[in-house]
Amino acid sequence: MILWLNPFSGISGDMLLGALLDVGAPMDEVRAAVASTGITGWTLTTEHVRRAGLGARRACVRVDDKVPERRAAELLAMARIARPAAAGQLAAAAISALAEAEGRLHGMPADQVHLHELGGVDTIVDTVGVGAALHALGVSAAWSAPLGLGAGVVDMAHGQFPAPAPATVALLEGAQVTGITGTGSPASAAWSAHGTSSDPAAGKTAWPLAGETVTPTGAALLRAMGCRYGPMPAFRLTGSGYGAGARDVPGRPNVLPVLLGEPVADTRAAQPHDPPAVVETLLVVETTVDDVTGELLGELPGMLLVAGALDVWITAVTGKKGRPAHVVTALCRPEAAGPVQARLLGETGSLGARQHQVRREALPRQETEVTVHGHGIRVKLGPHRAKPEHDDVAAAARATGLALNQVASEALRQLPARPGG
Secondary structure (H helix, E strand, O other): OEEEEOOOOOEOHHHHHHHHHHOOOOHHHHHHHHHOOOOOOEEEEEEEEEEOOEEEEEEEEEEOOOOOOOEHHHHHHHHHOOOOHHHHHHHHHHHHHHHHHHHHHHOOOHHHOEOOOOOOHHHHHHHHHHHHHHHHHOOOEEEEOOEEEOEOEEEEOOEEEEOOOHHHHHHOOOOOEEEOEEEOOHHHOOOEOOOOOOOOOOOOOEEEOEOOOEOHHHHHHHHHOOOEEOOOOOEEEEEEEEEEOOOOOOOOOOEEEEEEEEEOOOOOOOOOOOOOOEEEEEEEEEEEEOOOOHHHHHHHHHHHHHHOOOEEEEEEEEOHHHOEEEEEEEEEOHHHHHHHHHHHHHHHOOOOOEEEEEEEEEOOOEEEEEEEOOEEEEEEEOOOOEEEOHHHHHHHHHHHOOOHHHHHHHHHHOOOOOOOO
């Protein structure tokens, strides 16, 4: 399924979660996924509200456990044990992105960052909940219109900061953004984030909407989802939803509309019996190194995948003066190329990287989970084959003493029969 977002009033974690629940994600599966992290002291409900006259669903996270802050490492440990595994994987990617952005801003290791405004129960509920909702809806690709950004200042733990917040700006690198404006006067705060004005139509001058419209958690979730920006792709519309923000801004519905649909074939390239494909333009980021240790080369693919790469590979080559060298190549969506290149250059010490565009036709795929001897195994389902996730297979093999191929074969036997299979 394809998810299309229209964040004309911005996006936050609870707005995205509310929109996904409104479009049909089952609440019981979302709650079960959050509960599987072991976190306590929370409740998740929804309510139907109106924002500037438009009806929407608001996700309400109420926290009983008054923990002021948590280190990113603690949140990551909780997210990684979430079930289904796809929910935990997305939540961990979002929290990692948050921590890395904050770490760069404050000059400290990402795992030691204390996520003040971001940290705690609500972060786990939002990130794991969105991951579970996307999994339940079968979303395989997410697209977005430009993100609406406000201006002015926001109140944070360390004082007043510019809006968008610095962490949000770092997380939005590569995303398409646009300013939000309305008519009124700056003194009336007609277009402030608090919506305290009496009549936004009284003036004729356009002023920026003041305050935070895109939160760090919302930006991190977009990055973890691999959200793409550009024209709406072709798909067969099957549902729509509206997620409400906490504030009611006069004259502008503070909601996040989403559309859900089935991918349709690219008629320019498809053959009569080909499965539908989503065509996208990706970036290849690569550098050549001849002085990097084998240990670091072994770690690089995982680090670049966490930074946002879709795929990473390393090729042995012969460099100048006959020296053995390696080309490290990462495949990225455009919005992830900046963070991936920064991580690549930072880890290798290389003095430059190359980028070029490639065209990819992505066949539809889904992910499901089966249980083998009490261990969850993620299985990726494509039009032509199913493949168990190796990390899950290896973990189950270590725990049970079975051979890797035995665990993989048993995981495939657990799958329901497929049409035509």
